Amino acid sequence: MSGRLLLQTLRWQRVRLAIVVLAGIGWGLLIPVFYNAFSDVMRDLANSGAFPRELMSFGSGSLFTLPGAITLGLQHPLAIGMLGIFAVGASATAVAGERARGTLEVLLARPISRLALYLSILAALLVAVLIVFAAIIGGMIGGSAIQGLTAELDLAQLPLVILNGFGLWAAFTTFGLAASVTFDRPGPAIGVSLAYLAVNYFLEILGSLWIDAAWAQDYSLFHHFNPGAILSGEPVLVDLVIVFGAAIVPVVYALVVFPRRDLAAPA
Amino acid sequence: MQDTSPTPAISTRALTKHYGPVRALSDLTLDVRQGEIFGFLGPNGSGKSTTIRTLLGFLHATSGAASVLGMDVGRESVEIRRLTGYLPGGIALYDSLTGEEVLDYLVDMQGREPYRRGELCERLELSTAVLKRKVRDYSRGMRQKIGVVQALQHDPELAILDEPTEGLDPLMQQAFYRILDDLRREGRTVFFSSHVLSEVERLCDRVAIIRAGHLMAIHDVPELLARRRRRVTLRWRGVAPDPTSLPGLEDAEVDGNRIIGTLSGEVAGFVRAIASPNLEDLTIEPASLEEAFLEYYATTETPT
Numbered sequence: 335m336s337g338r339l340l341l342q343t344l345r346w347q348r349v350r351l352a353i354v355v356l357a358g359i360g361w362g363l364l365i366p367v368f369y370n371a372f373s374d375v376m377r378d379l380a381n382s383g384a385f386p387r388e389l390m391s392f393g394s395g396s397l398f399t400l401p402g403a404i405t406l407g408l409q410h411p412l413a414i415g416m417l418g419i420f421a422v423g424a425s426a427t428a429v430a431g432e433r434a435r436g437t438l439e440v441l442l443a444r445p446i447s448r449l450a451l452y453l454s455i456l457a458a459l460l461v462a463v464l465i466v467f468a469a470i471i472g473g474m475i476g477g478s479a480i481q482g483l484t485a486e487l488d489l490a491q492l493p494l495v496i497l498n499g500f501g502l503w504a505a506f507t508t509f510g511l512a513a514s515v516t517f518d519r520p521g522p523a524i525g526v527s528l529a530y531l532a533v534n535y536f537l538e539i540l541g542s543l544w545i546d547a548a549w550a551q552d553y554s555l556f557h558h559f560n561p562g563a564i565l566s567g568e569p570v571l572v573d574l575v576i577v578f579g580a581a582i583v584p585v586v587y588a589l590v591v592f593p594r595r596d597l598a599a600p601a
Numbered sequence: 602m603q604d605t606s607p608t609p610a611i612s613t614r615a616l617t618k619h620y621g622p623v624r625a626l627s628d629l630t631l632d633v634r635q636g637e638i639f640g641f642l643g644p645n646g647s648g649k650s651t652t653i654r655t656l657l658g659f660l661h662a663t664s665g666a667a668s669v670l671g672m673d674v675g676r677e678s679v680e681i682r683r684l685t686g687y688l689p690g691g692i693a694l695y696d697s698l699t700g701e702e703v704l705d706y707l708v709d710m711q712g713r714e715p716y717r718r719g720e721l722c723e724r725l726e727l728s729t730a731v732l733k734r735k736v737r738d739y740s741r742g743m744r745q746k747i748g749v750v751q752a753l754q755h756d757p758e759l760a761i762l763d764e765p766t767e768g769l770d771p772l773m774q775q776a777f778y779r780i781l782d783d784l785r786r787e788g789r790t791v792f793f794s795s796h797v798l799s800e801v802e803r804l805c806d807r808v809a810i811i812r813a814g815h816l817m818a819i820h821d822v823p824e825l826l827a828r829r830r831r832r833v834t835l836r837w838r839g840v841a842p843d844p845t846s847l848p849g850l851e852d853a854e855v856d857g858n859r860i861i862g863t864l865s866g867e868v869a870g871f872v873r874a875i876a877s878p879n880l881e882d883l884t885i886e887p888a889s890l891e892e893a894f895l896e897y898y899a900t901t902e903t904p905t
Contacts, residue, residue, distance in 0.1 A: 336710070338706075338709050338710060339710065342706060346697070435693050436689070436691070436692070436693025437693050437694065437695055439654075439659060439689050440689065440692065440693065440694065440707065440751070441707075441710065442657075442658075442659065442682075443657060443682055443685075443687035443689070444682060444707065444710035444711050444712075445679045445680065445682045445683035445710075445711065445712060446679065446682075446710060447678075447679050594661070596620075596659070596660045596661055597654070597659040597660065598620070598651075598654070598659075598660065599650050599654065599689075599690070
């Protein structure tokens with residue numbers, strides 16, 4: 335692995351990373367506020383029977399408990415978008431983008447193996463994803479503290495939340511980077527990576543909103559990260575195995591495919 | 602007897618690269634000696650870049666073998682690139698960085714000191730002010746200069762340059778030629794592809810001609826130039842002699858007291874034969890390598 339390349343990759347992402355981290359902290363701070371302000375109203379609404387109970391939740395989250403609200407906040411499209419900027423956007427364009435621009439061959443003319451190049455970029459992207467994820471979680475914990483709600487959370491489980499969440503987003507990051515080393519252009523790499531994210535998201539939301547399709551949730555990676563359950567003191571360790579397994583498979587694929595690929599001259 | 606000849610800087614043996622049914626390179630066998638400037642000539646799409654990219658490990662050969670500085674291109678590609686400087690054709694750089702940042706980044710990745718950067722920048726007129734500007738503001742020529750500097754700044758043992766003068770203005774081309782002359786004097790090896798014959802003539806010790814993925818010929822440049830045909834114009838006082846009596850003169854046309862033709866082979870014998878008090882004027886135009894090259898292609902069948 336090349337430390338220089340890792341740092342340079344992070345350096346190129348630094349402005350975007352700073353903006354997303356600030357947005358993530360802001361979003362995280364808002365979730366406990368929403369919960370504090372609207373959970374009773376939502377519960378009354380749900381109990382009134384005016385709406386199906388399924389519509390009161392979003393994915394595996396809900397506004398009825400603070401851990402549920404945190405889950406909801408992490409599965410909300412805004413959070414997905416923030417994390418997806420790095421896990422899908424930056425990863426899918428990392429190698430394919432350099433390849434399309436022609437800078438990959440300038441870089442690979444240095445004494446760096448494709449394996450080292452891949453691992454350096456992967457490490458930089460995972461660091462970025464971890465920072466964004468930690469920023470959102472940090473905002474949520476900070477918001478809970480400001481609202482005086484931390485007693486509703488089992489904070490001793492926080493490292494497990496971060497580990498499980500990181501595993502989930504690492505899976506999307508490694509998939510994006512595997513797509514990036516496969517294609518010569520960023521367009522197809524972004525398309526495939528976005529489709530992977532969207533299918534996972536769709537299965538999770540579909541299963542949560544339609545009781546007959548609840549089985550679909552099991553096939554979504556999002557369903558295997560439930561911070562609400564973890565912060566309520568009910569961690570599901572198999573979820574860790576699933577998300578990290580899903581993260582490792584694309585790494586193995588990329589390590590096999592990338593060094594063996596022909597890198598013809600860019601058009 | 603033990604072979605005491607030095608290891609070739611580049612050696613390929615039946616190197617072949619196919620992209621599916623497309624044969625980009627077929628059975629390329631050549632040796633580039635250490636310390637020479639070797640020109641790799643051919644039209645666009647002839648296989649020049651495929652060869653270079655295979656030597657640097659970007660492409661995997663379908664069959665055959667290749668080594669650079671005595672190292673196998675498949676197994677020791679990283680070590681090869683440590684000792685090599687590479688200028689890709691139509692180089693792309695990081696637009697968001699300044700020229701100086703690009704050079705710093707790339708030499709840092711190279712893991713060697715930029716011994717030659719100052720000298721190269723001076724000779725290619727890359728001032729400190731220019732280097733402080735973002736690459737996105739550079740003209741094509743300036744990008745190419747940065748490309749040349751990044752390829753040579755770490756004083757590589759072997760420079761592989763893909764169409765290096767593309768985009769350089771004539772003055773900078775001359776500056777670049779002088780840089781390569783100096784590299785040759787210092788015993789460095791330069792392998793460069795080009796379709797500009799005049800620069801190959803100016804610079805190279807030897808030249809390989811490649812066409813449709815096939816190696817057509819390898820020549821010593823002085824030898825190739827010696828074999829070329831020259832355009833000759835003779836003007837006589839009075840009536841011109843019978844051109845068939847002039848040795849080596851071909852395609853001769855008589856126009857009054859002038860004879861215009863092409864001369865192949867030795868010049869001395871021809872000059873001796875035409876020596877006469879009636880010879881008023883003699884012009885021998887040196888054919889360029891381009892003509893020699895075209896002549897070569899005109900007489901050589903295209904491979905299929």
